[in-house]
Amino acid sequence: MTVPLQITFKDMEPSPALEARIRAKAAELERFEHDILRCHVIVEAPHRHHHQGRLYRARVEVFVPRGDVFVTREGPLNHAHEDPYVAVRDAFDAAIRQLEDHVRKLRRQVKQHGPAMRRGRVARFIAGEDYGFIETEDGEEVYFHRNSVSGNAFDELRVGDPVHLSVEEGEKGPQAVVVHPVHRHRSAG
Template identity: 50%
Template sequence: MQIPLQITLRDMPHSNALEAYIREKVQKLDAFFGRLVSCRVVVEVPHRHRQQGNQFNIRIGMGVPGNELVVSRDHHEDPYVALRDAFDAARRQLENYVRRMRRETKAHAPEHVGHVARISQKEGFGFIAGPDGNERYFHSDNVASPSFDKLKEGDEVKFVDDIGNEGPQAKRVSVGRHHVPD
């Protein structure tokens, strides 16, 4: 980091252990993304008169090239849990920042259109014939819309291919009229 780490503990006693924990978490962020410009961590105990036990608020500000990423986590009774959750969120923000810098997007599995070839309502499974003519097993848990008990043979379905222990499977199965990709 170009600017040294800033740690602020508000309305609570100084804790070397808490500071060491914060430094360790920041080192992990810096190892993941070596271009951190700065990092400020604030741990505070807000004043709440009618509430038992201390509640900790965490705020992490990370300076990155051309931007600042901020994470806030409020009201947890254990400062280490609050810090863990906040640093997990900070890591996710850094991952998203890196993806945006690289102009990457998350890849989604391609969807296919087929029809229910065979179904066993009693057993809770069936087979879908895909556009390639091959059948894929599916289970009632993989049906997104409508419910499994409303499916019948011949229904047109949209699904995502998957490979299971026994061979090709369909997951995220949904019913309705679907556009077949060219």
């Protein structure tokens, strides 16, 4: 998984099998990869003073630009959470739903309130600086800065890489306010 993942077990021994399940569930977040800065999963066992079955708590924290997603799955009434795998599954299912909502809201904001997305290619970088220029499909040259590249992916960009961008008129001409790298499908192997 390319999204930085941290796993914490509280009040219980770390479980390699449960950790593998968490990594598999976290891999499902890769479709939001360019929007996720990091992910932290906490699985907690209840204190032993409960008389009935132990109900596990799973918390998924997903850090994204312009808002974060925090989901905790626990419940004294949900006896399915006596199984930590079920608590983790439910927490990830809820996190994915919230991420989908978050992305939809951001896209609506960009469509309604921001400039339209355009296509272009990275034309050049300025050596030793945190900016460069993109050539749009219609031949316009647009300035962009490291901070405008989503997912902190500035260092991964190369000349010729395709991007989607939102352009506004700046003091010295057109500038990209948001740059989304277009991820090419990676070959397996």
